Amino acid sequence: MDLLRLPAPLRRALLTQKWPNHPLYRYLATETYTPSNDNLQQLPPSPRLLSPSQINTYTTSQPPNTSQLKYSHFFFHASPPHLLYSASHFRHFPPSSIPEVAFLGRSNVGKSSLLNALFGRSNIKDAHVSKRPGRTRTMNGFGVTGGLLLGAAPAELQVKDAAWKRFPRGGLVVVDMPGYGSGSREDWGKEALKYLEQRKQLRRTFVLVDAEHGLKMSDVAILTHLRRKGIGHQIVLSKVDKLLLRGTKLPGPLRMGREVGKLQEMCARVRETLDAEAGDGRQGVVDILCCSAEKSLDGKGGHRKFGVDEIRWSVLSACGMESDETGQRKRRSLDGVDVLEET
The missing domain is CATH 3.40.50.300 (P-loop containing nucleotide triphosphate hydrolases)
Structure with a gap:
């Protein structure tokens, strides 16, 4: 449950009854900003x-x-x-x-x-x-x-790749x-x-x-x-x-x-x-x-x-290089991809 999306009176009631020492209570009980x-x-x-x-x-x-x-x-x-x-x-x-x-x-x-x-x-x-x-x-x-x-760079000093x-x-x-x-x-x-x-x-x-x-x-x-x-x-x-x-x-x-x-x-x-x-x-x-x-x-x-x-x-x-939800690099799979060969 997202407390910050609830109406201000309901939030105050929930915080005072269930979490009276919650660090957000002081702010919610005194001032509310609505975008x-x-x-x-x-x-x-x-x-x-x-x-x-x-x-x-x-x-x-x-x-x-x-x-x-x-x-x-x-x-x-x-x-x-x-x-x-x-x-x-x-x-x-x-x-x-x-x-x-x-x-x-x-x-x-x-x-x-x-x-x-x-x-x-x-x-x-x-x-x-x-x-x-x-x-x-x-x-x-x-x-x-x-x-x-x-x-690796080319071994020849004359060639600068x-x-x-x-x-x-x-x-x-x-x-x-x-x-x-x-x-x-x-x-x-x-x-x-x-x-x-x-x-x-x-x-x-x-x-x-x-x-x-x-x-x-x-x-x-x-x-x-x-x-x-x-x-x-x-x-x-x-x-x-x-x-x-x-x-x-x-x-x-x-x-x-x-x-x-x-x-x-x-x-x-x-x-x-x-x-x-x-x-x-x-x-x-x-x-x-x-x-x-x-x-x-x-x-x-x-x-x-x-x-x-x-x-x-x-x-x-x-760039398609994001990780999954656990922060692991995604593995790209080619399953189901048909490769067409030139005739």
Whole structure:
């Protein structure tokens, strides 16, 4: 039974009669926040109970459980990422059978910081963190193997085989796209759109939106374009710590509850804005993930950044590499698959 979905009077009665010392009782007995959108989940506001999977809004997928998040964490930490290629134009992308996901957003939205957190590295080559917008000028593909080893390099010193040619099956590629908006260049946008529309290996696009400033016109334009073209995508609200943590200390339960409520209302406004801009009379079906590449909101000062493991899970799910409910790697079966031979 989900206590937080019950009416407030019934919840108070149940807690006082059955669990008078329950840590949620103080909050439930004093203040209740009801989201304006029926799809948004009611949350316990305690910082130590705050879960990104509860704040995120899932409409196309199911939220991961603890075992699946641990699997995602291990997959991205098992080995360092490999810079496979850098392409300034779409025609420079190498042929590949490896699934890819792309991360893009406005210049200085925190994309490089998020990718560093995603890979579990403080700073990786070509994913530079800079206060100057437009630092990323090429489309950079980073390979994540989940612990698998790259193939051996050729023995001949004169031959230098590309890393992407030795990339193992069972891995994936994360493509860091140049930023759009202020500080970007028009020709980068044209090449990025070619990649998003024509790259057959692309499985999903993650569009970063600054949670502190909300949607900008350039965000609305790219998200509407992806929706109309039928390109699979998810929205990532970055820098949510700027909303949930307005000081150096963790807020109390009531204040955290109010800040979480504001964040949920922002997610609802994002959906409404995109639906209105699309103008097709339908409600968009897109997940909204919340994260912070800088801070952990578990109240323990841990190294796991808020919401990053959930993004890792979404990346694995998009590439068909997610684990089962127990956190074990799924085994692919070819039973029932007919192989047609050429005549």
